Every structure is written in structure tokens, then in C-alpha cells.
Amino acid sequence: MWQPGWCLCSGVRKRSGLKRSSKAEASQRVTTRPRSRASTLGGEKAARKDSTSVILFCLPWAEPWHAPLGLSIVANKLDLLDIDYEIVHGNTDLYVRLKKRLGALANKVFEDGRVGELICSELLSGPDSVGSSDEVVIRQRLLREVGITRKQASVVVEELQDFFDDCFARFDLSQTLVCGFGLGIHQTVPSLVLGSRIKSRWPQVKIVFGGSQCSDPMGIALLEAYPWIDVVARGECDDSLGPLFSALITGSTLQDIPNVAWRSGSEIHLGPIKAVSAQAMGSPNYATYENSYEKISPNERPANFYVEASRGCWWGQKHHCTFCGIHANGLNFRSKNVDRVVDEIETLIQKHKTVRIAFSDTILGIDHLRDLLPHLQQIRSRFDVEFLADVKPNLSKQQIYALANAGFIAVQLGIESFSDRLLQRMRKGNRALQHVQTLKWFAEAGIGVHYNILTHVPDETASDYYEALALVRNVPHIHPPSGVFPIELNRYSPYFENWSNYGFEKPAPSTFYEGIFRKGEIDLDQFAYSFKGYHPSTKDSLIETARQNFISFVETNWTAGYPQSNFFYWLGPNRVFLAREGNSPLHKVLEGYSARIFLECDKVQSIERLLENADESDRRTRREEIERLVEEGILIQSADETHVLAVALRRLALRPAHIASWG
Structure with missing residues (x-):
């Protein structure tokens, strides 16, 4: 999930916490004549007078293989206004530099943005070598x-400093009027350093911050802490950009411009808050990003170019998941019409x-699953397009195949959990067996899946983990989760907003921020996005044992054994052929009752539904057959429902799942 408007945001489902080294590594049509150019900081050292009105910065630690949707929307708006601008893709420049010196470690620094923020924070507060202040001690710890040595950190700081020096060597901004910085959750420190x-050096330049880290009250905290920041774009600003x-x-007044805050002398002013409609949602222009990404080795992962078909969350609008850190103002679901989405994809x-x-x-969106996919299939008949998306795990088989x-x-x-009770506690709206069904159908369709499991759910019990463990022991052939992580207490989530009602202690900003900012430098209670603390109910020793047993199985057994585990079925005349490889090999042919029950259970069925319209003798026979299929591991039963475990072996081979990647 991405924050539209200014720049990309770390998504709720994209794990943003620090990874310890000992853990397993688990319709505005786009204009055709951009008035921009992409920066190339590699060799142009001589300073030049730059008459460009606006310079936009996409800085670390935005991952360079993700095109910056928000800044590209800003770029398109500036094109429409006929304003000259330039975008400096500093994240790409720094990644190329670090890759040469640190190899794979460069990926780690960018993929786990908090690492990069911590490392370069000494450029904000001073070198680690000059003192032992609280933030330095916390930063080093x-x-x-996460396994970063002082020497490695020094290389990152050195290259970032060289990048900043190159910016000053290249640009003379005496004629520039505005510098805009896109702030995702982990782009704050480089933006503060360069912006200041x-x-x-050029006090006439208006400094504008925008992006997910600038939503209220976080952006206002930045404006209050750093008097050199002139304007903050507060959330979605498509209507406000022009x-x-x-x-x-x-030099006109900013009065009455919605969704912005600005400084006038010593005073801070807040403009009105206004929702952005689907019709007003901007379209991106990625011309400068495309040129910038060409500097990265062709052996790297391909770049993801983003299209925005909707904003908000149609599920969260009705049932905000308890852990989800989407701003309440951003939950309102709005979607572009299909023709506009198709036009943007074609562009x-x-x-x-x-x-x-x-x-x-x-x-x-549900409407796009129905109305947009046929258009995408037509596009794919002409080009080998690869699409990636977030979807709710309650899709039908027909939708997944579409x-x-x-x-x-x-x-x-x-997915988040394989416990029915915990899914209910988190307001997910699904059942654990539905998740198995969804994962199985995606495997059949040849679509790669990525999902996390969340732990430390308020009021969880040991039984919840044993229930989940019993379920996942039956699915070694189904794609395992990308990782198992404790729930984070993120701003805007129901757990954060109603912490007292849920039984949390008063949230305190994550220790991560204390390693970046000097004490009192900024109001962390207002600026922080992530907060520390587990719910008291999760600290029971019996729960901890059950939790660790579940995590150990996922990381050691399931993830390690998945490549060698297969369970397929294919259909013959009035029979089903089964083949299972792994710890419990099986080769079997089902006929008669067994085959009919098997086929009915391709979709999760209640036991009662399977027995309806049968007389007492037939009900007994069917129940015994169901129990036998469950005992043989052909069906799986959870509560009063059952489902087929085997994956259909389709000869049409739509797309092998192993080639899919999400980056």
C-alpha cells in the first residue's frame, strides 16, 4: 500500500522494523512533453547557474527499484502548469555508489530503511566520534x-556526504525558487540534512516537504522543529499542487490552499482539510525516473512502475483492521474509472x-476485479506485461484465474494469521481455512504470493498458536509466509488511537527515533509513526512457548521444506489422481463417493453442507469417507469446515510461480 500525493510510503504489510542479523531472512492524461530533466551527478562537477524554477528530490532510503509515484504526480502537475523543474533521484545515485563499495549490503540498507536513517543521522546530529550522547549510544547499539559494523556505516556516511557535495558542486540555486522533498517514512534524515x-546557502529558496511522513500531526511537528522548512503538504494534495x-x-499568499501548512515569520498557519475525489487524483510522469534507473546494472531487479487505480480501503472503510496504520482520512475508498486506468497503463x-x-x-477494488481485468487481458495479448498488486485474501477461484x-x-x-479467533480479533473478516484455499488457488494459477504472519495480538492465547500450528502442519506444499513479525503499534491504527480501550500502556515512540534525533530536537510524540510496546496479555510464559513453537515450525520446517513438498491432483474420467511428495508421499486414485466429495471440497464446505439431502445411512457413509480423507491428509478440517489440500495440476501453465518476484 502506498501513500499517494507526494511520494511512496512504507506499506502496512511491508515490514518496516529492523531485522536482526541472527534472524532468518524471511483523467489527467500524462503530458507528452515533460519540461524536466533528470539529474546525473556522476561527472558534472562544475557549478552552473540553474534557472530551473523547481527542483524535486527523491532521496534515500526510498528503494531505487520502485518508481516514485508521488513525485511523479507532482512532475505531471508541473508539466501541465508549464513550470520548469528537475528531479534529483538521489536514492538511485547513492545506491549505485554503495553497490560498488558494499555489494549486497547496499540492498540491506535500502530495503530496511531504518538502518539507513540510523546510519546517516550523524550528519544531522554530528559524528559518533565527537561524543557519547544518548542518541549516539542508542544508534550504535x-x-x-542488525549486524552493521562501524566501518560499514562510515562508508555509507562518506558516500552520502559525497552525494550532498556533488549536489552543491553541480547546482547554483540562486535563481531557483522552490525545492521540494518527498518524504516516505524512511526518507526523513537525508531530506533534513540536504534541505537545511x-x-x-540559498535562503530565498522555499523548502517544501510532502509525503506520508508529513500527514498530520507528523508534518506539523517537522514544521515546528525546523524553522527553515517553509511549507508542509499534509497528506493528499492533488488539488493543492497547482x-x-x-x-x-x-510570491502569492497560501491562504485557503487546502491540505498544506506554512510558515509566515514566526507563525505557522494551517490550511483547510479537503478530501481528494477520484476525478482529482493525479497521474504520474516517470520520464526522469526512467532515465535515472538506467544507471543501475541491468543485472538488478526490474523497476516497478506504479499505476494508481484507487485510494483508500473498501474493507477498512467498514472494518478498520486493528493493527492497520492507514490514516482515517485515507480510508475513504475512491476509484478511477476503468478507461482512465487503462489509459495510464498504456501510457x-x-x-x-x-x-x-x-x-x-x-x-x-471489487469493481476493478470485475471490469478492469478483461482490459488487462487484452493488453497482455499484445505485450508480455507483468502486473503486481495487493488483494484481499477472499477472492473466488474465478477471480484468481482472471x-x-x-x-x-x-x-x-x-493473511496475517491462521487462527480463526485472532483473525476475528484483528477484524480481518476471513477464516483460516479461507486463507489456505486462497493460497492453494494462487498456486494453481501460477501467481506468486507474499504475506506475513502477525504475533503478539492483544488477548491472544496459547490455544490460538496451537490451532494455527495444527493447520499449517498440513500444508507444507503451500507457499509459506515471507516472515513472522510482532504487531507494530503504528500511528492511526485502532490499537494506537484507542490504546486505553484495548488495554495498551500509553504508546511511546519507538527507540529507533531516539537513535536519530537529539533529545528535545523534535516532538517525537507528534512526529513518530511507529511506537513501542507489547500488549500486557501477550507476555504470559505459556503463550510465549506456544508462539515460539509456531514461529520455529514456520521458519525451520515449513520454509525450509517447501521447495521439496508437492501435492497435486488431476482429473480423469470419473476419478481423481493424487500425487504427494515430501514427508508423507502418496499416490492414490479416488472414485465414487471419494471423488465427488473431493471435488465438492475444492471450495471450503461445511460438513453439514456435504451431508445435506442424504438419508441417515448415506449421511453415515459420507461422514466416514470425509473422516478417512482427513486422516489421509487429502482433506483438511477446521472447526465444522473442510477443504481439499491438493493443488490442481493445470496443463495450461499460466505462469510458473517460481519466477515471480515482489520487490
């Missing part, structure tokens, strides 16, 4: 925990030479 230096940049360039393919397109939607036919190679699913 956190970096040791620009303002110090009036904002026009006013900044002409990406034709103008930007890409066939890898990711949907930025929190979850694909995704495959439309060219989707990977999806991210909000």
Missing part, C-alpha cells in the same frame, strides 16, 4: 543488533518502455 544546507507551486513561484507501456507495472492500491490471465505474476495478501 541498534546498528550492532540548501536553505543556509495553487501551491504557482503561489510559491509568484506507461508506450512512453516509459516498461512491461512491469505495480498497482499502488491498498487492495484492488488475475493470472490478465498477467499478474505476484500479489501481496493480508
Whole structure:
């Protein structure tokens, strides 16, 4: 899930916590004549007078293989206004530099953005070598925990400093009017460092911050803490971009421009809050990103270009998942019409030479699953397009096969748990057996899946973990989770907003922030997105034992054994052929009652539904057959429901799942 408007945001389902080294590594049509250019900081050292009105910065630690949707929307708006601009893709520049010196470690620093924020924070507060202040001690400890040495950290700081120096060597911003910085959750420190230096050298430049880290009250905290910041875009600003940049360039008032906050002398002013409609949602122009990404080795992963079909969450609008950190104002679901989405996808393919397109939607809308996919299938008949998206794990088999036919190679699913009770506690709206069904159908369709399991759910019990463990022991051939993580207490989530009602202690900002900012530098209670603390109910020793048993099985047995585990079925005349490989090999043919029950249970069925319309003798025979199939591991039963475990072996081979990647 991505924050539209200014820049990409770390998604709720994209794990943002620090990974310890000992853990397993588990319709606005786009203009055709951009008035921009992409920066190339590699060799141009001589300073030049730059008359560009606006310079936009996409800085670390935004991952360079993700096209910056938000800044590209800003770029398209500036094109429509006929305003000259330039985008500096500093994240790409720094990644190329670090890759040469650190190899694979460069990926780790970018993929786990908190690591990069911690490392470069000494450029904000001063070198570690000059003192032993609290933030330095915390910073060094956190970096040791994730396996980053002082020498490695020094290389990152050195290259980042060289990048900043190159910016000053290249640009003379005496004629520039606005510098805008896109702040995802983990782009704050480099933006603060470079922004403050620009303002110090060229005080006439208006410094504008926007992005997911600038939603209320976080952006206002930045504005209050750093007097050199002039404007903060507070959340979705599609309607505000034109009036904002026009006013900044002409020196006009910002009064009445919605969704912005600005400084006037010593006072901070807040504009009105206004919702952005589907019709007003911007379209991206990725021209400068495409040029920038060409500097990365062709052996790297392909770049993801983003299209935004909708904003908000149609499920969360009705039932906000308790752990989900989407701002309440952003839950309101809005979707573009199908023709506009198709037009934007065609533009990406034709103008930007890409066939890898990711949907930025929190979850694909139901209407788009019905109406958009046929158009995508037509596009795929002409081009080998690869689509990626987040979807809710309650899709029908027909919907999943339609995704495959439309060219989707990977999806991210909000599975979160294999315990019915915990899913209910989190307001997920699904049952554990539905999740097994969904994962199985995606395997049949050849679509790769990525999902996480969450632990430390308030009021969890040991039984919840034993229930989940009993279920997943039966599915070694189904794709395991990408990781198992404790629930984070994130701003805007129901757990955070109603912490007292849920029984949490008062949230305190994550220790991570204490390793970045000097004490009192910024109001962390207002600025922080992630907060520390587990629910008291999760600290019971019996629960901890059950939790660790579950985690150990997932990481050691399931994940390690998955590549060698298969369970397929294929159909013959009035019979079903089964073949299972792994710890419990099986080769079997089902006929008669057995075959009929098997086929009925391809979709989760209640036991009562399987027995209805049968007389007493027939009910007894059917129940015995169901019990036998469960005992042989052919069916799986949870509560009063049952489901087929085997994956259909389809000869049409839509897309082999092993080639799919999500990056």
C-alpha cells in the first residue's frame, strides 16, 4: 500500500522494523512533453547557474527499484502548469555508489530503511566520534543488533556526504525558487540534512516537504522543529499542487490552499482539510525516473512502475483492521474509472518502455476485479506485461484465474494469521481455512504470493498458536509466509488511537527515533509513526512457548521444506489422481463417493453442507469417507469446515510461480 500525493510510503504489510542479523531472512492524461530533466551527478562537477524554477528530490532510503509515484504526480502537475523543474533521484545515485563499495549490503540498507536513517543521522546530529550522547549510544547499539559494523556505516556516511557535495558542486540555486522533498517514512534524515544546507546557502529558496511522513500531526511537528522548512503538504494534495507551486513561484499568499501548512515569520498557519475525489487524483510522469534507473546494472531487479487505480480501503472503510496504520482520512475508498486506468497503463507501456507495472492500491477494488481485468487481458495479448498488486485474501477461484490471465505474476495478501479467533480479533473478516484455499488457488494459477504472519495480538492465547500450528502442519506444499513479525503499534491504527480501550500502556515512540534525533530536537510524540510496546496479555510464559513453537515450525520446517513438498491432483474420467511428495508421499486414485466429495471440497464446505439431502445411512457413509480423507491428509478440517489440500495440476501453465518476484 502506498501513500499517494507526494511520494511512496512504507506499506502496512511491508515490514518496516529492523531485522536482526541472527534472524532468518524471511483523467489527467500524462503530458507528452515533460519540461524536466533528470539529474546525473556522476561527472558534472562544475557549478552552473540553474534557472530551473523547481527542483524535486527523491532521496534515500526510498528503494531505487520502485518508481516514485508521488513525485511523479507532482512532475505531471508541473508539466501541465508549464513550470520548469528537475528531479534529483538521489536514492538511485547513492545506491549505485554503495553497490560498488558494499555489494549486497547496499540492498540491506535500502530495503530496511531504518538502518539507513540510523546510519546517516550523524550528519544531522554530528559524528559518533565527537561524543557519547544518548542518541549516539542508542544508534550504535541498534546498528550492532542488525549486524552493521562501524566501518560499514562510515562508508555509507562518506558516500552520502559525497552525494550532498556533488549536489552543491553541480547546482547554483540562486535563481531557483522552490525545492521540494518527498518524504516516505524512511526518507526523513537525508531530506533534513540536504534541505537545511540548501536553505543556509540559498535562503530565498522555499523548502517544501510532502509525503506520508508529513500527514498530520507528523508534518506539523517537522514544521515546528525546523524553522527553515517553509511549507508542509499534509497528506493528499492533488488539488493543492497547482495553487501551491504557482503561489510559491509568484510570491502569492497560501491562504485557503487546502491540505498544506506554512510558515509566515514566526507563525505557522494551517490550511483547510479537503478530501481528494477520484476525478482529482493525479497521474504520474516517470520520464526522469526512467532515465535515472538506467544507471543501475541491468543485472538488478526490474523497476516497478506504479499505476494508481484507487485510494483508500473498501474493507477498512467498514472494518478498520486493528493493527492497520492507514490514516482515517485515507480510508475513504475512491476509484478511477476503468478507461482512465487503462489509459495510464498504456501510457506507461508506450512512453516509459516498461512491461512491469505495480498497482499502488491498498487492495484492488471489487469493481476493478470485475471490469478492469478483461482490459488487462487484452493488453497482455499484445505485450508480455507483468502486473503486481495487493488483494484481499477472499477472492473466488474465478477471480484468481482472471488475475493470472490478465498477467499478474505476484500479489501481496493480508493473511496475517491462521487462527480463526485472532483473525476475528484483528477484524480481518476471513477464516483460516479461507486463507489456505486462497493460497492453494494462487498456486494453481501460477501467481506468486507474499504475506506475513502477525504475533503478539492483544488477548491472544496459547490455544490460538496451537490451532494455527495444527493447520499449517498440513500444508507444507503451500507457499509459506515471507516472515513472522510482532504487531507494530503504528500511528492511526485502532490499537494506537484507542490504546486505553484495548488495554495498551500509553504508546511511546519507538527507540529507533531516539537513535536519530537529539533529545528535545523534535516532538517525537507528534512526529513518530511507529511506537513501542507489547500488549500486557501477550507476555504470559505459556503463550510465549506456544508462539515460539509456531514461529520455529514456520521458519525451520515449513520454509525450509517447501521447495521439496508437492501435492497435486488431476482429473480423469470419473476419478481423481493424487500425487504427494515430501514427508508423507502418496499416490492414490479416488472414485465414487471419494471423488465427488473431493471435488465438492475444492471450495471450503461445511460438513453439514456435504451431508445435506442424504438419508441417515448415506449421511453415515459420507461422514466416514470425509473422516478417512482427513486422516489421509487429502482433506483438511477446521472447526465444522473442510477443504481439499491438493493443488490442481493445470496443463495450461499460466505462469510458473517460481519466477515471480515482489520487490
